[in-house]
Amino acid sequence: MLTATATRTSPLPMGQVAQLPPAEGYPAGPHPAATPSARAAATTLLDGLPGARPGVTFARDQEIVADGTPAHACWEILSGCVRLVSLTDDGRRQVTDFLYPGDIIGLEALDTFDYSAEAVTRATLRRVPRGAIESRAATDAAFAGALRRMLAERMRAARARLVLLGRMSAAQRIAHFLLEMQARIGTPGSPTFDLPMNRSDIADYLGLTIETVCRGLTDMRRRHLIAVSRTHITLRDAAALPAALEQLH
Amino acid sequence: MLTATATRTSPLPMGQVAQLPPAEGYPAGPHPAATPSARAAATTLLDGLPGARPGVTFARDQEIVADGTPAHACWEILSGCVRLVSLTDDGRRQVTDFLYPGDIIGLEALDTFDYSAEAVTRATLRRVPRGAIESRAATDAAFAGALRRMLAERMRAARARLVLLGRMSAAQRIAHFLLEMQARIGTPGSPTFDLPMNRSDIADYLGLTIETVCRGLTDMRRRHLIAVSRTHITLRDAAALPAALEQLH
DNA sequence: CGCTCCATTGATTAACTTCAACAACAGTGG
DNA sequence: CCACTGTTGTTGAAGTTAATCAATGGAGCG
Structure with a gap:
């Protein structure tokens, strides 16, 4: 290999x-x-x-x-x-x-x-x-x-991830992922961070396809919840992120 | 409550x-x-x-x-x-x-x-x-x-269950569940056991709905892979169970 | 016997995947 | 520096799976 x-x-x-x-x-x-x-x-x-x-x-x-x-x-x-x-x-x-x-x-x-x-x-x-x-x-x-x-x-x-994989929609999984990444690799107080992994890794982590991850990120960007470049993420409204997902769609 | x-x-x-x-x-x-x-x-x-x-x-x-x-x-x-x-x-x-x-x-x-x-x-x-x-x-x-x-x-x-929830089809989840139950509560050498939990618990464990669990069990029964009553399960061909799922459908 | 709960089946809808094409970017060598 | 190339990311259209909505069946229990 x-x-x-x-x-x-x-x-x-x-x-x-x-x-x-x-x-x-x-x-x-x-x-x-x-x-x-x-x-x-x-x-x-x-x-x-x-x-x-x-x-x-x-x-x-x-x-x-x-x-x-x-x-x-x-x-x-x-x-x-x-x-x-x-x-x-x-x-x-x-x-x-x-x-x-x-x-x-x-x-x-x-x-x-x-x-x-x-x-x-x-x-x-x-x-x-x-x-x-x-x-x-x-x-x-x-x-x-x-x-x-x-x-x-x-x-x-791991238990939290079981709930994510078992019961959350694609949009919810992606939003939770972004918040998790912010907590683990982000700087406290800063809304921006860089994802170390590519879309394929994210998809396989969230139990989705690459395309669904892309569409989810694009959708959040269109709703002005986040800004995305290839690896750079800005959470425009982290507090609203989970709430915005409850109503789905 | x-x-x-x-x-x-x-x-x-x-x-x-x-x-x-x-x-x-x-x-x-x-x-x-x-x-x-x-x-x-x-x-x-x-x-x-x-x-x-x-x-x-x-x-x-x-x-x-x-x-x-x-x-x-x-x-x-x-x-x-x-x-x-x-x-x-x-x-x-x-x-x-x-x-x-x-x-x-x-x-x-x-x-x-x-x-x-x-x-x-x-x-x-x-x-x-x-x-x-x-x-x-x-x-x-x-x-x-x-x-x-x-x-x-x-x-x-838990890690094995992450794979199950993230990447397996409904039929695969149900088959793996039956084999897991057989290993944990079944008698070695016997193909039959009783499920302690109802369909709702199974569905919430597998990240599915009750209906999907029912349909999956019915489908396996029609294919003579298992016998099912409300709680009693017989694995007619445990060895074939995982293989039968690879082709899905 | 009738009630309730649980399981099952059917019809329809929604979500996500798959297939396909294209765009953006990074790396490479000319 | 730029064209070339491979990789990664994005978007669109069609297809599939499982969820949802709805109704019926069946077992256990008062």
């Missing part, structure tokens, strides 16, 4: 072991990326675990983990955007998550990955052996609790 | 404290109910936690936890079937999960519940304060690990 090669961003030796941070001070929530200040935080959940490698850079669309392969390691996202992808038996694609800096790939893996992870943009990630995570969790209760809270928050987000 | 009253199944005093079981021997998977032998297991994950109350019985359709209320406690299901329900802004309903004996309500709750839980059938549950779970997790790494694995397994199931 993809032939691009991962390249280290730093020449540090592998297997470096840093001193363990104190049990306190783990990020409270699982999505530090949601708060821009935390996005640049010097310390993240998996800092200082033994066996962690320095950052590895992946090119756009490059596969980070492959569906069905043994889950020997987790990957913590340091920069960029990653999508988790699952396929149906007959080959249709569903993006089950977009991940951002601070998020971790593979927390919920058991023996093998049941999805593949691909770089949406050029992205830097840190590989951490699952054994290191497990043993740290076994000895450090605060760390284990932080992991559990992170999983719990992801579970809540 | 519902006015049925919860009644204790046993006259034991509340707040009983049993001796802690050994750290080893927790159920490996999060869905002991999936294996019928484990369904009748004498010990479950939350056995022996301080503050656990004896079983409480809920009538059909009775609310167990309410959306938006503080998550002071988890509820472990001892018998019966429970649904987790979320509503959209405009009042449409999505069933985000069906839970069975061994499953726990509220593991992923943070401050408040973001869904309501209701008894699908008459059900018995055990209330366990979250504080007891948290403090046990803080001191018992094996227990914390079991909790995390349980959450991870639920996360995987």
